[in-house]
Amino acid sequence: MIGQLNPEQLAAVTTNEQHTLVLAGAGSGKTKVLTTRMAWLIQNGKVSPYGVLAVTFTNKAAREMLTRLTAMLPVDTRGMWVGTFHGLCNRLLRAHYRDAGLPQNFQILDIADQLAAIKRLIKANDIDDEKFPPKDVQRFINNAKENGERPDTVEVWDAHRKRLAEIYQLYQEQCQREGVVDFAELLLRAYELLSRNVLVREHYQRRFRYILIDEFQDTNTLQYKWLCLLAGAHASLFAVGDDDQSIYAFRGANVGNMSAFERDYAGNNIIRLEQNYRSYGHILDAANALIEHNTERLGKNLWTDRGEGELLRVVEQPTDLLEAQWVVDEIRAQINDGRLRSEIAVLYRSNAQSRPIEHALFSAHIPYKVYGGLRFFERQEIKHVLAYLRLIASGDDDTSFMRVVNFPTRGIGARTLENLSDCARQIGCNLIHAVGAVSGRSGTKLLAFAKLIETLREDAQTLSLPELIKHVTDASGLNAHYEAEREGAERLENLGELINAATAFCAEENLEGKAALAQVERSVAPDDPDSPFAQELTSALALFLSHASLEAGDNQAQAGEDAIQLMTIHAAKGLEFDSVFITGVEEGLFPHENSIMAEDGLEEERRLMYVAITRAKERLTFSLAHARMLHGQTRYSMRSRFLEELPDDHLKWLTPRTREVAEPSWGMRLHVDAHARPSTGRIEPRAPRSISSGVSVSGKEYRIGQGVRHSRFGDGTIIRLTGQGADAQAEIVFRDTGAKTLALAVAKLDIIAG
């Protein structure tokens, strides 16, 4: 089991220190260490499977961990808590729903459900949705929750935020009334449960002797607090992560948790896994050199004994279409050389970039697979069925009610629903319970809908889950609706797929035995009425609904087909490919313009590039286009600064490297850019490249790198051009006043030397 480990991996797996921080570089065998440690702990009698808790961010990672573990050691995994933060918190809350103040059948809102609930709340309370756009409210609430804050503790420093906190309060009341929790609430509730209930807390603190955390750099503040609480004073914490691969700060991840963990727990017990088993030398050296430009690193340098390998290749093309064409031609050549299509990945910063590449691949008849986009359980038709199922399971869930009360259409319009909503508010009950209070013809229609749900609920008693789903799609009219729809064939197929999924789910549940699991829980908590543990076994329907919310399904379709892999760099994290194309390596796109101004934004972009580079095993190709169609207009950009940060001796230019022009104001650009770490003197100020693409406005020619003078802002350099003619705009970095975007037709600019 431990025979194949290198010394650092071995040290991590067998450490006897209470707490350990493992800095695991890309491709250094992170999952192997994590799973081997679990196996080692169990095999050596340090702990029984029952005392292990391992937490990951994705269901996929959790599954892989269990698979690898059982392959190593015949472990009874039923008593183990291995899962995502959200999955484990859900488990905790189901077991202690009373103490957590939740109904037993509470439903989980995904982001779309949550947004719908917020919109409904804003309407019901006559809140100005111009001042408080639902999306902003959603972000405010989720941010607050991820920091462990409730409406009464969240910081308010102005009237606007004060109002947001009030809306948060209203939202909380609405969720409570409807028996629903959002993703962030799962964590916060579980945290509050543990922190307030001594009995429950001590039980789990006693139980989980070993807590292992994967992708620790991605944890948010609340998750860290949750872990600390769960660990108590005696558990052993084993955190594995890579600060250089922290790319989710924008959604609340706090890399600072790594140094906090070092300070609070691990002390000097930090183990670095730096030997890389994935890539050749040039790739790793380039990645190391790039990430060196970041400050605030815990520090790490990847190395390999596989040899240097190929140089990294760079290609510049005039347009995004030609870039795509070049990439596809190159892909074809690589396939002809015998490379597997599924071992070739095309990565990009933003989803919109996939289009021209898809087009070129399609024209070339090369099979490809795009990752990202809608997932199975997020599809409209699936969410509709799930809404019916939720109403059957709970009934209080107004979001689900609103979703399907008039779908398929039953002549229940907006007016009727407004009436209903008013009635419900007056009575102080949920929508479905207020249907009797609405008079007239519309009231009859509402009653018919309520009766439908009631009948379905009775039917649910006697039907198996797959049978129930089939029955619901028939009785609700969903099937008929999609049969009549011109393009409903695919939706019908998905409904069939949902029934398959339910069948598989039930089979798996019976096999693995969620029931058996509940038995295990119960053996710990004897059947006394004061036990904080839930006594009832949960129904297949309830389990399936949780499953659907917490696991939206794979983002990839049919695996196994040998196809080119297209995805964002974020989606590529954790994956590896023989040959990788990193496309659109342009200023403004990568690093993205929005992140350049954000705090630490540039460092996160650089980590993103680091992640991208370290995906490649054998061959890595960068490509960029000088002109690109974006948001309906052509944008001209220059080569990404990240390419300048890669040492020349790892690069091979397949097209002529565009000319570099001495440009005094370029130095100022770096000065303006505080993230470029001028203190080390590492970065040599480089001039922007002049490119052929220019813009002509009222007789003047503008191009990237052009020096200009503005009467008010002074001298500066054009770093980007967008649009044509009257719409043409230039982003200009002024020596003294920073970056500005100006309309060329309006701004009075003089062309100066450059």
Added chain:
DNA sequence: TTACTAAGACTTTTT
């Protein structure tokens, strides 16, 4: 209630 049109967005998104 449906269907068309206009307006606005538009970086990344494990649960």
Added chain:
DNA sequence: GTCTTAGTAA
């Protein structure tokens, strides 16, 4: 350029 959402006409 393309998609989603909101608003209005039929």
